Amino acid sequence: MKRRNEHCRQQLVHCAQVRPLLEQEKQKGGAPCVEVPESCVVQLPSKRGGSEGYRFDFDRVYKMNSPGRQMFAEVVQPLLGRFLQGFNTTVFAYGQTGSGKTYTMGTATTFRQMSSGEEGDGIIPRSMRFIFDSLADIQDAYDVSLKVSFIEIYQDDIRDLLGDADSYVPVNVRESPDRGTFLENVQEIEVRSVAEAARLLEAGNLHRAVAAHNLNEHSSRSHAICTLHLEQRRRSGAQSSKDAPRFLRAKLHLVDLAGSERAKETGTTGQQFAEGVNINKGLSALGNVIGALSEGAGRKHIPYRDSKLTRLLQATHPTAHTFYHITIACNRITLLGVQDSLGGNSETLMVACVSPASYNFEPTLSTLRYASRARAIQNRVKQNNKYTPEDEIEYLRQQARSSLQHPSHNLPLTHLVPLFTLE
Numbered sequence: 001m002k003r004r005n006e007h008c009r010q011q012l013v014h015c016a017q018v019r020p021l022l023e024q025e026k027q028k029g030g031a032p033c034v035e036v037p038e039s040c041v042v043q044l045p046s047k048r049g050g051s052e053g054y055r056f057d058f059d060r061v062y063k064m065n066s067p068g069r070q071m072f073a074e075v076v077q078p079l080l081g082r083f084l085q086g087f088n089t090t091v092f093a094y095g096q097t098g099s100g101k102t103y104t105m106g107t108a109t110t111f112r113q114m115s116s117g118e119e120g121d122g123i124i125p126r127s128m129r130f131i132f133d134s135l136a137d138i139q140d141a142y143d144v145s146l147k148v149s150f151i152e153i154y155q156d157d158i159r160d161l162l163g164d165a166d167s168y169v170p171v172n173v174r175e176s177p178d179r180g181t182f183l184e185n186v187q188e189i190e191v192r193s194v195a196e197a198a199r200l201l202e203a204g205n206l207h208r209a210v211a212a213h214n215l216n217e218h219s220s221r222s223h224a225i226c227t228l229h230l231e232q233r234r235r236s237g238a239q240s241s242k243d244a245p246r247f248l249r250a251k252l253h254l255v256d257l258a259g260s261e262r263a264k265e266t267g268t269t270g271q272q273f274a275e276g277v278n279i280n281k282g283l284s285a286l287g288n289v290i291g292a293l294s295e296g297a298g299r300k301h302i303p304y305r306d307s308k309l310t311r312l313l314q315a316t317h318p319t320a321h322t323f324y325h326i327t328i329a330c331n332r333i334t335l336l337g338v339q340d341s342l343g344g345n346s347e348t349l350m351v352a353c354v355s356p357a358s359y360n361f362e363p364t365l366s367t368l369r370y371a372s373r374a375r376a377i378q379n380r381v382k383q384n385n386k387y388t389p390e391d392e393i394e395y396l397r398q399q400a401r402s403s404l405q406h407p408s409h410n411l412p413l414t415h416l417v418p419l420f421t422l423e
């Protein structure tokens, strides 16, 4: 693995996933109206049947039956490579309800699917397998900690999807001068394999708010954000090149937004109607953040604070470090960030999910316009390789605690060699 220090401006990577026309869409008289004339272009016909249609450029477009494998290899895997090199990274899926965000992300993947690896797998299960495989390759040289948080924003509440569903503890967004915006009361869970991660994500998914409406039988009623926090600490005496970093820390946000929806089309009433209103409110605030960021440096105020979604995604900060174990955890202080992901320190892939059905023309046009605005955003990314004496103290503490709790998982305490010589 190539490891070097960098600090540079980065354009977001944008791709579109145009899913196949579903049987129920055909039955409702939907005809395909989305064209992909080139591998980087999506076209819609003119609304009034004229010759002038709409054209949108992307870095890459995946259409109809493109297997998830191709998207993963072309745009996700390179991003994961950067994550493993200590860069914050984000994958965002957005689009109207029923357009295929959960399918594309693989948020609802079961334990069995994630462990076995199937052709139709989405981004999350493929990413998990890739990351664990890559970490296995460096385990002789690095102590590794991988932590995950999995939360949802439902109505105006943030819920910890890995928490105990029977004893609900409200998750609060807090702010402090040291930490910035952060979440409190989020569970931490440790795993050391794809199987353990899969079990965890499946359990979290069972807690996610889902309901049926006219456009989707399993519609997510919340925005879900799964974050992996990776820390790598070079082992003392490890065989590696002279410029190999001693320490790397990075976050990977996997964001499956709820879809925008119109009550007229979804046929929702009561509780589901209220959910739809909240979903649209959060997405509209996100749209405003994207709009403000796309104006570039001239725009001083970015309205991150206008919704829980954008505010939460602004939160950036980290917590205790556990090395040596591969850990999947949900931090008490979770570190998600549209501020990081959009306009901040993150390499970001945005996936616009689109239904080809003609009766979805308006929402599709709106998704593609949303995508065009986001193309102008630039992030400023840097490799996170700072390691402080406080980090070292925390590391030694965690190791000592861990050795007492799980003697079989740890190296003997005598093996611990600090990165710093503390005087």
Ligand SMILES: Nc1ncnc2c1ncn2[C@@H]1O[C@H](COP(=O)(O)OP(=O)(O)OP(=O)(O)O)[C@@H](O)[C@H]1O
Pocket: 018, 019, 020, 022, 064, 065, 095, 096, 097, 098, 099, 100, 101, 102, 103, 104, 216, 218, 219, 220, 221, 257, 258, 259, 260, 353
């Ligand atoms: N690329 C694809 N190939 C085949 N079927 C797909 C594809 N993408 C989505 N689908 C199907 O479309 C339906 C809607 O997909 P999905 O639930 O992922 O939509 P969504 O955008 O997450 O919706 P919501 O916002 O309501 O949660 C599902 O039945 C799913 O299986």
